[in-house]
Each structure stands twice: as C-alpha cells, then as structure tokens.
Amino acid sequence: MGTDDTRLIVIRGNSASGKSSVAAGLRESFGRNLAIVGQDNLRRTVLRERDRPGGANIGLIDLTARYALDNGFHVVVEGILYADRYGTMIQELVHAHRGVSRCYYLDVPYEETLLRHATKHDATYLREVTPDHLSDWYREKDLLPDGLETVIGTDSTLNDTVRRILRDSGLDEVLPIDR
Template sequence: MTDSLSGTVGSQDTRLIVIRGNSASGKSSVAAGLREKFGRNLAIVGQDNLRRVVLRERDRPGGANIGLIDLTARYALSNGFHVVVEGLLYADRYGTMLKDLVRAHRGVSRCYYLDVPYTETLLRHATKADAEYLEQVTEVHLRDWYREKDLLPGGLETVIDTVSTLDDTIQQILRESGLDQVLPTDR
C-alpha cells in the first residue's frame, strides 16, 4: 500500500532487500537462492533486466532505469510482495534512490554489499554459462566496471565477503530480514 501523503510504501509485513556488488559477485545467484528458499510472493527487481533488457539503456548518471527500478520495487511492495532489488547499483548513481526507497518502506529493509576482489570477479565471470555474454563482456569491461567497496553512505549496508558461501549468504539474509519467519503467499 502506498500512502501518497506520507510517501510511505509497503506494509509492516513486507520485506525489502537490496543486494549490491561488482559484476560476478553473486548478486543474481543470491536473489535466485532467496526466491528458491522462500517461495512465491518474492519479487526480484534486477537492474540488468530493467536497464539492459526492458530499456536497452547504458548505465549512466540520471538514467531512466533508476526511476524504473524505484517504481517497480514500490509497486511490488505496495501490492504485498517482498522485494529483492539487485544489481551493481553504483552508489553515486543509485544511492539517493535506494536511500529514499529504504526510508519510505514501512516494513523491514536490509541492504547488503557483496565484496568480491577483482581477481575473484575474473574467475567467477569465466564460469558463466552464457557464451554470448562471455564473448561480449571482456576482462577490459570488468576492469572498467569494477569499483572497490562502493558502499552507500551512512553505513546502510552489511558487507558480505567471499568467505561467506552462497548458502551462508542466503541464510544470513533470510534470518536478518526476517523472511525465515514469514510464510510465503501462494499467488
């Protein structure tokens, strides 16, 4: 539910989870794992999908995808979905939108930054199954995109490093967000 007077979104029962990090840090895998463990009623708002597929837009300051990510997350929360927003989501471009979204959300909000060193990014990238993507996205691209500890200001995020396995990360987020205590809704 959105309250236009107060600018709030969602309900006390909805959960908002933001997962940020560099390319090949595991963001999409964590989001998919959260949905697999939780079940239905968990919307995944993926930056790559909205920016690259829906809008076919380059990642630039002030891009239209920033507002679309915000609107999509708000819409899902307002319709009773728990939401995972995931992507590189550079702090200087997406930080204001993410802070406003977290501030407006009535329920539990948790933000995470997957901190993966550049060398590990290269190794993980090489294991991606999409041959066309691997051909298009080179080591040069990964170097250009990489930002070390691109954290949101104000200590908003929990940093998760490479010591945490995929399953450990999923379990941590389920626990800290309270999703492990919420029954999924069969839609």
C-alpha cells in the same frame, strides 16, 4: 510504501560478485510472493539503456520495487547499482518502506570477479563482456553512506549468504503467499 509485514532487500556489488545467484537463492528458499527487481533486466532488457548517471532505469527500478511492495510482495532489488548513481534512490526506498529493509554489499576482489565471470554459462555474454570491461566497471568497496549496508565477503558461501539474509530480514519466519 509497502506494509509493516513486507521486506525490502537490496543486494549490490561488482559484476560477477554473486548478486543474481543470491537473489535466485532467496526466491528458491522462500517461495512465491518474493519479487526480484533486477537492474540488468530493467536496464538492459526492458529499456536497452546504457548505465549512465540519471538514466531512466533508476526511476523504473524505484517504481517497480514500490509497486511490488505496495501490492504485498517482498522485494529483492539487485544489481551493481553504483552508489553515486543509485544511492539516493536506494536510500529513499529504504526510508519510505514501512516494513523491514536490509541492504547488502557483496565484497568480492577483482581477481575473484574474473574467476567467477569465466564460469558463466552464457557464451554470447562471455564474448561481449571481456576482462577489460570488468576492469572498467569494477569499483572497490562502493558502499552507500551512513553504514546502510552489511558487507558480505567471499568467505561467505552462497548458501550461508542466503541463510543470513533470510534470517536478518525475518523472511525465515514468514510464510509465502501462494499467488
């Protein structure tokens, strides 16, 4: 799946850990030809599905990432992506990808999650997602097995995290394709 030249990046972590911001920063820094496969978009918007074991969104995330890689796009898969629900799919994506694959877990303590959540600009989302929700969703160090992920802590700024992922994946040395 993909080519020797495509990059697959997986960014996981708890709600409000910065996953979407990092994905957006990667695209802004890299340019075109980088697909963002967001769990929230596919699960909540496209399917309007709850996050449950065996959900249809797991296969849709997998198919979307594979399709983009097979068509020459670099791919960022981002979301909470609980290890027990999404881990097998992520591991299979990484093992099937012919190019460079890198996985990251944004490790943010619960207290920081609450602070970051409060800064979101979507008033409707803030009314619908309460601190009780965040507490229910929070899983400390929900890492994938076999050391597949690099853990990035709160001491890494957004810019530092983006630069690190660009460097680790080799995207900092790849020219974007203007599609």
